[in-house]
Amino acid sequence: MTLTPSLATSLRTHLAGSLRVADAGSRVTLGGWVHRSRNLGGIVFLDLRDRGGLVQVSFGTDWASAEVIAAAAAVGVESVVLVEGTVVERSAETKNAEMGTGEVELRATSLKVLSPAVTPAIPVARGKGEKLPAEELRLRHRYLDLRRPELQAALVLRHRLLQVTRRYLSERGYLELETPILTKPTPEGARDYLVPSRVHPGEFYALPQSPQIYKQLFMVCGFDRYFQIARCFRDEDLRADRQPEFTQIDIEASFIGQEDILALAEGLIGALWKEGGYDAPEHFERMTYADAMERYGSDRPDLRYGLEIRDHSALFRPLEFGITQSALAAGGRVRGIVVPGAASWSRKQVDELEALAKGAGAGGLLRLKRVDGKLDGPIAKFFTPEAEAALALEEGALALFVAAADHVSNPALDRVRQECAQRLGLVREGDRRFLIVYDFPMFDRDPVTGALGAVHHPFTSPKAEDMAAYPDEPHRWRATAYDVVLNGLELGGGSIRTHDAAVQSRMFELLGIGDVAEQERRFGFLLEGLRAGAPPHGGIAFGFDRITMLLSGATSLRDVIAFPKTTAARALFEGAPTLVPAEDLKELHIRPEAG
């Protein structure tokens, strides 16, 4: 624990985990929890645990009274004790290389049991190879689970990442400004958590899905550079990497362009990864959205392996093959990946790939391989010598194609590509490929209704050049929006915003909120602000929980959040949500449905 202040108090002198050979001979008092105990009759060992770690405390007849030894033998694990004694270097044969404090022990002369513990519902100390208790029990007895050194380490890392964020942004002139938790329901996006108003019957606040509009208003106010470690709330179904309440590093700045924000993002992510003990490049790779979709079928491609998607439409066009002909005739393309060495995969293994492609929406997966110099597979017979030459499939390789419109083939090939990389073991441990994807489209179309939706959000600024070039074809407009991606995972994203009230109004119109009164009712406080003189501005937001999860090596968000919710959005420890007395509801003007 270098560079930290002394954690000595009036009750204790040291942290258990901090004792080293240099402390030998020191008289110390430690406070902590009994992690484990070993009673050998004439001598008793307790492993004492505190925030700093573990140290072995020994109670022997040569230095401790019979009463103290008896008390040590009787104390239960997880009891809180105060021990006083002398730090002693252990003899060579009794040193323990697996403990940080393994070269020393505390020869205790006194033991005070400050708080005896009942037998813990779930074990804190675990044997080697012993499994964790069921997650339900870990969450229900969170006060015990959080005593585990692994979870303590994760939350300590979380603290350090928060401090790095604050320091990095503060040093660059960013102001940490707070925004309301009780805010206005948003008509777009995720479902809101609603909070009833007592003083205004039938009216509701919402918990923020993000501080988006507030941070733009800070720009309108002239604060120029803002950040917040912001708690956000979304009432949607959960996943291992999705909690109903989560934390974003939220950033906004004025008089900036895309490059300003991206440079800041690179620097901040670099600082966070460095704090986590890893390297990050000074500058990240860049790729347009169009390029990412074309080559990887994904807007957050994993660049740790190749298997890039290529367009083989020209090659297939002359072939007399019904499936590809009809896809091409319908305006689709034939795209695919080449998997080296995969010609040896069994029919069943390739069928599994096809099942993944179908699961992602494709009608099927066309397969072709080269074995002993010859093309093989159900579609080989359609190949002309010219097509075979154009494909130039190498010996032992398997080619996999999807013949469809891009919006179908992209997710299918993305899924297949990931699985092939997995099978071939192409992901090298420790490989990190940071990537910035930019030039996202402004709108996407609902496949059913055909209505336009905002890909990022409605406050994103479309590219001026695209609006000028295709004034009547908004679906062709690109947005000044960008994502930061690592190994196929989205770390964060943002955009340059619209700072012109007229353009913003047009955006709402295109998104189906044409009625001016309706716009004012929903977004009036933003539009009003934009009309009051708004600087060009933009920003970015990072998923802080996910970043902490990646840097701590955890596999679930629940392991980097002190008191998380279950996948049913329940807090098992506190017991939320819960029924409330009828009179409370009455005061809030809420009548529950019968049943």
Place this chain on the structure above:
RNA sequence: GGGGGCGUAGCUCAGCUUGGUUAGAGCACUCGACUGUCACUCGAGAGGUCGCGGGUUCGAGCCCCGUCGCUCCCGCCA
């Protein structure tokens, strides 16, 4: 909203395939022994609403239906 997995002692699990005396193991716990252990060891003991409800059966931890909880995934998450 849909699909998969799991639910047996405080904890981790076996038993379920093929229903059949009293449901087992390891750890933890209690008692006893032990002066250098570090997942101490050894002996003894206690500990069960087999998630819950219903059904089939002479008989259900095991089969069937429902339900609850946890979890993973799809939908959803601007």
